[in-house]
Amino acid sequence: MILAIDGMGGDHAPKSTVKGAVDAVKEYGITVMITGDQEVLSKELQQYDYDKEKIEIIHCSEKIENEDPPVKAIRRKKDSSMVVALNLVKEGRAEAVISAGNTGALLAGGLFVLGRIKGIDRPALAPVFPHENGASVLIDGGANTECKGKNLLQFGVMGSLYSEHILGVKSPKVSLVNVGEEKGKGNELTKEAYDLLEESDLNFTGNMEARDLPRGKTDVIVCDGFTGNIILKLTEGVFMTVFDLLKEKFTKSFMTKMAAGILKPELRQIKKDYDYTEHGGAPFLGVQGVLIKAHGSSDGKAVKNALRQGKRFAENKIVDKIQESLGN
């Protein structure tokens, strides 16, 4: 299986992308096409011992920066590492594409280069949301700040297929984020979405209050992209704040330092379990191809994990499954 990676995308590229590609090739037996400046990438690659047949550099002259306006960047920088990587999937030369670059540009690129699946009005980001007993799929994680009820229904369909075929959950529970559990609660959007989800073939379990999200009572968390962004970032912020406070309190005296030392491995484990960046990238579901958005701060390991995720999505033919479920 051949996967493409935007070699210049991400805060730590090309170090992270090259390292991730080399390790993924070794561990998953895939072939990787890495896009970017030939000279820069070759130099990075020279550090490693790897099967030369399995990594190919696709040279390009441009790079999309984090500050670039997304749509303009995709339209103008045709020879950027991101656009070239997307084209590899469009042309059928690679089965999935991974990028840790400018999120807005990548989503715009997904829409313009790959195009939407027929029947999906708004493709959506589907990161995992870690919880007590594992992880749910959250969709939309931030691609669409303005949504209609039918978009949320489609998010539910795509999220359910992801949960079932990639995470192995049988008949995934799909829940709608809302301000109360009873039907009829919420704003116009959630009321409309509730009715559509209820009428669908999904295993829709109704509304879920934000309080219960970290409890892991559901498999697929459906919300608009504005709400999804708030949920992901607030969870991260509260976690970071609690751990900073613990650190502060625990270093107050000799005794508390001693005690904290004993508990350190436990604390580290909790932190790790809940760090959504540890869970690889977020697929952009609803476009005609497998596209994985890796976190901007991804290191080599995160890039490797995103490649593994891309491989799984491609193997499981998730795009075909979305098409089938829509009767295309």
Add this chain to the structure above:
Amino acid sequence: MILAIDGMGGDHAPKSTVKGAVDAVKEYGITVMITGDQEVLSKELQQYDYDKEKIEIIHCSEKIENEDPPVKAIRRKKDSSMVVALNLVKEGRAEAVISAGNTGALLAGGLFVLGRIKGIDRPALAPVFPHENGASVLIDGGANTECKGKNLLQFGVMGSLYSEHILGVKSPKVSLVNVGEEKGKGNELTKEAYDLLEESDLNFTGNMEARDLPRGKTDVIVCDGFTGNIILKLTEGVFMTVFDLLKEKFTKSFMTKMAAGILKPELRQIKKDYDYTEHGGAPFLGVQGVLIKAHGSSDGKAVKNALRQGKRFAENKIVDKIQESLGN
């Protein structure tokens, strides 16, 4: 100063409301009118030693239940403890009203009985949001799930007055919850609200991502009531989950139990600092009178705190200040 309390409202009423009233009378030198069943309330009151001149029971024959549909309950149960308490403020017999009863009914009652301040289209709930360095005011905490830009501007005005006159913050920083920090980010609502807040006389500091909310970088957090509900409940949920996880991990072995024992007071302090129910009730700002919504699970102490809060709002003539700021 005379304050009214819905004697039958809340999960622990009338025990909590009577205890709270008795303690508030002693500590704050106020007079309390408590509404509800004369017989039930008298019986509760008999347990305490207090100044008989300072607590008056206003008998009423009905009670609004948590399951009652809000608007219908307010319209039909005219002799309920909640409606009678609201009327005490409307008639000028009390300067503030506190209730821990059915939230929806209380908000509807605030609108119907007290009425809106001229120039405020949507009154809003303004709970405090605890953070590292104290607490911000969050507005709207859940009264309006559907908002327009001008509503958010008015929330900013009311929240700023609250922060300045009740919490003593000079020139409070007002921030808009959004998916990115730059101007132009977000959905139609936040874009519209951004422009209005920027043009206003408020100390508007721009957008704030949800990640930064627990960091306490702002004094007034402005958002629609749907988003406000998500923020409050998710923060609560993540906190509770982290503490449950800590408890679980810390009781794994003899050593971790010992260590956790030493750290217990610190953990308890963090938990308490961040528990927004500890910070009293949430004022419903924008109605013609001081109305404090206490948490449904309020005990005597929480009711007492809510009464103190009502007293402060009344003393500081917050309703007049909102009117003045609108040029009424």
